[in-house]
Amino acid sequence: MEIPRLNLAVVGAAIGGSSLALLRARAGARVALFERVAHPRAIGAGIALAPNGLAVLRGLDLEPALRDRGRPLSSPRIVDDVGRTLLAPLLPRRGDGLDQLLVIRRSDLHRVLLDAATEHDRIALHLGVEITDVTADASLRARHDVDDTWRSYDLVVGADGVRSSVREHLDVGARMRASGITYVRTLTAATEAEGVEAWTRAGIFGSLPLPDSAYLYASAGSPALRAALAARDLDALLERSAPGPARPTAVCDA
Ligand SMILES: Cc1cc2nc3c(=O)[nH]c(=O)nc-3n(C[C@H](O)[C@H](O)[C@H](O)COP(=O)(O)OP(=O)(O)OC[C@H]3O[C@@H](n4cnc5c(N)ncnc54)[C@H](O)[C@@H]3O)c2cc1C
CATH class of the missing domain: 3.30.70 (Alpha-Beta Plaits)
Structure with a gap:
């Protein structure tokens, strides 16, 4: 099915889910965006947006709001114990802002994305709705749905984090292994x-x-x-x- 006619459900409205909802809505899809947290709060510390991620956010017209809240970093480096440079990625000197990293609070990035999703007329944001069942034919059910109520879509995307329950329900064979760190x-x-x-x-x-x-x-x-x-x-x-x-x-x- 073509994206403009797609009826899409996205589970999880953090950075991944909100970005995806905005990108698909911009392409014409209708998006139901579900987030189990009723009142998302400022959480997390900082995040460094690389030029490729920043280019996507520029495409969503969110770059000015992010630049207002972030700080550019032109020469990121990885060093060893004594400060010797191990890696200094050569960001192409383009002069258009996509030759830097942008360091921003994770909560600011999330807020900007969530506000844009809230304002978009093709996105229905459902806060405080936890998805508890998902089927392979793209139907889902929330915790407080009455027994036989299934919500049906063309496609369901699980953006519900590392312990994704969408992934678990669909049993796609992915296995999570802790790194210990x-x-x-x-x-x-x-x-x-x-x-x-x-x-x-x-x-x-x-x-x-x-x-x-x-x-x-x-x-x-x-x-x-x-x-x-x-x-x-x-x-x-x-x-x-x-x-x-x-x-x-x-x-x-x-
Ligand atoms: C609390 C937290 C703080 C972090 N802080 C930082 C940081 O400061 N710096 C950094 O570089 N990285 C940080 N990370 C890591 C980085 O932000 C994540 O790797 C990245 O944001 C992944 O985003 P995501 O949208 O895929 O998933 P997540 O950020 O994990 O978001 C998943 C979302 O899905 C929702 N959800 C889960 N299950 C359901 C369900 N059944 N129904 C509906 N909604 C559901 C969750 O409430 C959550 O909002 C943090 C991650 C978390 C979870």
Whole structure:
């Protein structure tokens, strides 16, 4: 079926689901976008948008709103323990803004996408609706639907995260394997950030600048850090990490 006549359901209205809904609606599809969270809140730390992702968001006319909230990074680098450059991606010098990364709070990116989805007349956004059943013929049912109510579409897309229940229901054979590494992501009040990612024996550490803060992240691969994180013990997490001048004000793992 051609996209302009497509009746599409997207499960999950975070970054992936909202972007997809906007792209398909722009191509003419009618989209029902389901999100189990009734009142999406600011969650997460920062995110670095690469030029290819930024080009898609430019195509959705969202770039100005994102640039207002983000900070460009022209020379991203990956370094080793002592600061030697391991990789400096050569972004083609185009001079049109797509030769940089854009660092932005994840919550700002999500808000911009969700607002655009809310305003789009071909997207029906259903907040607080958790999809509990999906069938291979593109029907689905939400938690509070009465027993025999099925909602039918031409296509259902599961954008419901790493533990996707859509994927589970359709039994497509995908298997999830944990890497054993959890990332800790933080925003700090301090604005200094090196704009680099360090690959070290102790793990991966990154520090990227935001307009009014810094976005720091670290892989918590050591048993001590993993234990502190599992216990949601921020003091122990800080104590077991190398002490530094910038203290996190919020921590999320993703
Ligand atoms: C809480 C959180 C914080 C993160 N923070 C960062 C960060 O700061 N920096 C970074 O680089 N990366 C972060 N990540 C990782 C990165 O944002 C994700 O990899 C990326 O956003 C994946 O987006 P997604 O839309 O595919 O899925 P997700 O972000 O996982 O979103 C899935 C959405 O589907 C909804 N959903 C799930 N099941 C159902 C259902 N049955 N019915 C309806 N809705 C459902 C969820 O509520 C959620 O809104 C974070 C991820 C999460 C989940």
